[in-house]
Amino acid sequence: MHSWLLPENIEDILPPQAWRLEQARRTALDLFASHGYQLIQPPLIQFLESLLTGTGRDMRLITFSLVDQLSGRPLGVRADITPQAARIDAHLLNRQGATRLCYAGSVLHTRPASADESREPFQVGAELFGHAGLEADLEIQRLMLELLARLGLSGVLLALGHVGIFRALARRAQLDEEREADLFQALQMKDVPTLRELTVGLPQEIRTALEVLPNLYGPRAILEEAVRRLPPYPEIGAALDALQTLADALQEQGTELHFDLAELRGYHYHSGVVFAAYVRQCPRAVAQGGRYDGAGKVFGRARSATGFSMDLRGLLPLLPATQPRGAILAPWGGDTALKARIEELRAAGEVVVVELPGQEAFRAESGCDRQLVPGEGGWQVVALRREA
Template identity: 55%
Template sequence: MTYRWLLPEYCEDILPEDAWALETARRKLLNLFKDRGFNLVIPPLIEYVESLLTGTGHDMDLQTFKLVDQLSGRLIGVRPDITPQVARIDAHSMNRADINRLCYAGPVLHTKPDVLSQSREPYQVGAEIFGLSEVTGDIEIQTLMLDALSELEFNDVILDVGHVGIFRGLMEALQIDSKTENDWFKLLQHKDIPSLQSVTQGVTAEFRQALLSLPKLNGGGEILDLAIKSLPATPKIMVALEQLIAVRERFNNRVKLSFDLCELRGYHYHNGLVFQVYSADYKGALARGGRYDEVGSAFGRSRPATGFSLDLRQLITFKR
């Protein structure tokens, strides 16, 4: 017997109470973004796969539903993430010379839920700044992210910050090949210090000690002072530490801060500060963001970029 009312696994209707809550929250966030000078864009649900997945990495490719376009015969995908679409709009459709602040709100579709308690159809809301390379852009986005969560009544939160430039600076200084870099990256993600000790035996003492110290450099703002003493003063590392210190100075009296110099989330996508917000009573991150300069180069225009996003559907479900 066919039950025509059944939906695919991890897909569900949003019924009136939650639907109104989501719509009310969406309006609040978009009004906030508008007040801060961000312009709303609404990208299409489907795009050609090669543009849809630009710069997103292998994991997002696996999360993308793909089908053949009956008009062109080309492979298209249902968007799993709106951020690359907004980068395309900035680089091609708008093509501004000045700083461009864009925001968005809409559903995305994943082949599998990120965790078993989530829907395969998150409702992604976010904001991006293009054309601003200074750390002030990252701080502006982090401020907006915290204010957005405050609008959703998430106030007792932790801002967790890392910087992929530190690990990249070490790899460049050592002139490490891509395979070795990827192997060491995986060990750092698992904070596997014994294995890291084994594979770095041939590395000069200063840089080996720096690599081994990264998994331990996590905690409050004081770890940045320790990092200055522990890490080689290469230009890329010093810039990264200066940006982390700027974040500490801006938010130290507003929100609880946590720094993790081994946090390399989105390493093949981000190229600077990465950040996420946590709450003691919420499993997982409330919102995530980071700097992803040069992503627009695939669309013919390379620009500095930083932004954040959150799954409004999941946050509203948690609050009910």
């Protein structure tokens, strides 16, 4: 086997894409900081038990595990930074009010989400802990939409759902864990025939509601249809009211909205509104998130929480192309005036590459389009002359 081969769905990021990724990371963190989100940098690995606790328990199948040679205990390589943020908020910061945290870093998956996706996403995200109101959900959603706009993505559609609707029906029907899991899977697949089979024997009102859920998707009018077709349970009414409130606020800023009441992404840890952003150039969500109240309970404090994350690495093909920035080629030498001119140009934001001796034949690889040459008034920047 060739020593330079990498595992499947693991790739290098080469110039200039690596720089584009770094620019996107800086854009995200600058935006988060301007909204009061504080940067955290959790470790890449930690004890497997704590990594798969709480919001992380759905990560078991995609989390790499190994044995710590110091303690003998199993370690996990993080597959998602959100559970780590919940641990930091609950166990380390221990603040009483709203806490805003953000992060940016690589995660690792045992298997890709799809055949063309990397197993090493670069995840950026923001989490808001300690506020149970819709104001927090709205802040997070607006923050996500603003980031997508700053990254140059247009035509964004925001899809909204609420796991509380299915959870209310499952609780009223007193489903056992296995049947609830089967119904969950059928709803995710929008498999109505299987739903009909799985709902046999349930109260007719609940059976009808579960069978109609896969069809409750579309524009805002679907919420009014849901009021008519779903049982008038208080929990369902509260969920639909929450979606109406968010729709009012988001439509004021011109956001294109879509609703899917059978969307149960992250059902096992999400507790309320869930959302995902889509663009026309990509069949899968480019960013996603939701509310996960109770986060941190296993770390000693149950806290309200909502947040979002996205994979910047996966976004690279969608980001607008940027014109490569030209650089200035400077000759090698100890001339004091030359050194001063180079520092002056770099301080002004220019990229200056000093040409090492014997490299004249490779100027085309330098990325330079100009060069420094001596003139009557000192060192001047002119168009690059390439060696024949």
